[in-house]
Amino acid sequence: MIKSILSNRYVELALRLLLGLVFLFASIDKISNPTAYATAITNYKLISGPTAMLLATALPWVELLCAIAVLSGIFRQGATLLLLLMLSVFTIAVITGLIRGLDISCGCFTLDPHVNRIGWQKVLENLGLILASTVLFYSKHSDFVLKHYSQ
Amino acid sequence: MYKHAARESGLILCAAVLLGFTYTFFSGKGFFARSRPIDSTESSTVGPAPTPINLPDAKALFDTDAAVFVDARHYFDFRRGHIKSALNIPLSEFDSRQTSIDSLPRNKTIIVYCDGSECNSSIELAAKLYEIGFGGIRIFFGGWEDWIANKFPTESGP
Numbered sequence: 489m490i491k492s493i494l495s496n497r498y499v500e501l502a503l504r505l506l507l508g509l510v511f512l513f514a515s516i517d518k519i520s521n522p523t524a525y526a527t528a529i530t531n532y533k534l535i536s537g538p539t540a541m542l543l544a545t546a547l548p549w550v551e552l553l554c555a556i557a558v559l560s561g562i563f564r565q566g567a568t569l570l571l572l573l574m575l576s577v578f579t580i581a582v583i584t585g586l587i588r589g590l591d592i593s594c595g596c597f598t599l600d601p602h603v604n605r606i607g608w609q610k611v612l613e614n615l616g617l618i619l620a621s622t623v624l625f626y627s628k629h630s631d632f633v634l635k636h637y638s639q
Numbered sequence: 640m641y642k643h644a645a646r647e648s649g650l651i652l653c654a655a656v657l658l659g660f661t662y663t664f665f666s667g668k669g670f671f672a673r674s675r676p677i678d679s680t681e682s683s684t685v686g687p688a689p690t691p692i693n694l695p696d697a698k699a700l701f702d703t704d705a706a707v708f709v710d711a712r713h714y715f716d717f718r719r720g721h722i723k724s725a726l727n728i729p730l731s732e733f734d735s736r737q738t739s740i741d742s743l744p745r746n747k748t749i750i751v752y753c754d755g756s757e758c759n760s761s762i763e764l765a766a767k768l769y770e771i772g773f774g775g776i777r778i779f780f781g782g783w784e785d786w787i788a789n790k791f792p793t794e795s796g797p
Contacts, residue, residue, distance in 0.1 A: 503668060519662070520665055521668070521731075522668050522669030522670070523668065523669050523730065523759070523760075523765070524730065524731040525669075526669065526759060527730055527731055527758075528714075528731070530754075530758055530759075530760075531713060531716075536761070537759040540759075541669060541670050541759060542670065543661050544669055544670075545659040545660060545669050545670045546655055546659040546660070547655075547659075548658045548659070549654075549655035549659040549662070550651065550652060550655040550658070552655075553651050553654055553655050553658075557651065563647040563650065563651060565640070565643060565644040565647055566644050566645070566647020566648040566649075566650065566651055567645065567648075567651060568644075568645075569644045569645070569647075569648045570648045570651060570652070571741075589716050592713070592715065593713070604657075616779050620649050625644070630706045637731045
């Protein structure tokens with residue numbers, strides 16, 4: 489039954505909209521302020537400042553392109569694979585941060601350090617998005633795809 | 640299936656890296672904003688562009704009360720511990736910290752620091768302060784880590 493629900497074309501469309509809009513929203517603030525995003529990354533104390541700056545330069549654009557790909561249906565599998573990888577790394581970073589007792593901003597959707605603190609709720613949210621990405625990755629449907637309408 | 644997905648992922652990654660570096664290059668943000676404060680040769684009415692300062696010199700200015708220390712880290716790190724009497728102006732909150740910025744003295748050296756040699760926020764904050772007219776800015780690259788390693792005066796709290 490779960491399999492039939494997850495393979496429903498409208499459920500798949502809903503997951504695409506969810507993932508696409510989440511990452512579209514997440515990328516905007518980071519693209520406009522890469523320095524603040526690099527600071528948010530260094531706060532995890534996992535990588536050095538210059539490496540964080542390199543990541544902050546490219547990663548928001550990966551998120552934006554993945555969001556566009558998932559929403560349009562073009563390059564969907566490649567985009568969901570990247571989302572899976574990114575979400576896994578983000579989740580591991582948050583978990584290690586929590587274990588080390590860090591009280592920092594997540595740097596997920598907004599770069600305001602006073603909101604979106606890391607916590608187990610964030611881990612659960614990420615696990616939900618990982619599940620959605622996994623379902624989309626293995627989905628066989630090709631409905632509501634932009635290239636169908638342009639032909 | 641996996642090969643196809645990996646190829647698409649590679650294309651997205653390449654496009655993202657290209658877009659990211661092109662955007663930051665032309666907008667002078669992020670990665671390409673780093674060299675501006677240190678290498679700036681633009682003439683300025685407020686004095687020379689920010690320059691580095693080492694630990695002994697920073698401590699000497701601290702002892703003679705000839706400098707104001709500005710902590711570029713987040714408030715949460717600042718609250719845990721900072722150089723004694725330092726002001727907190729987190730880089731990410733620069734635009735909303737006008738009161739703190741206005742309180743910076745114009746007749747003293749401003750020493751900006753963050754965690755240590757591997758953070759960039761002191762460089763960025765120094766550049767921002769310089770851009771809005773502050774002169775005599777020094778960047779203490781050793782930062783908080785060097786300061787506490789030498790057991791120099793610190794305090795915690797807001």
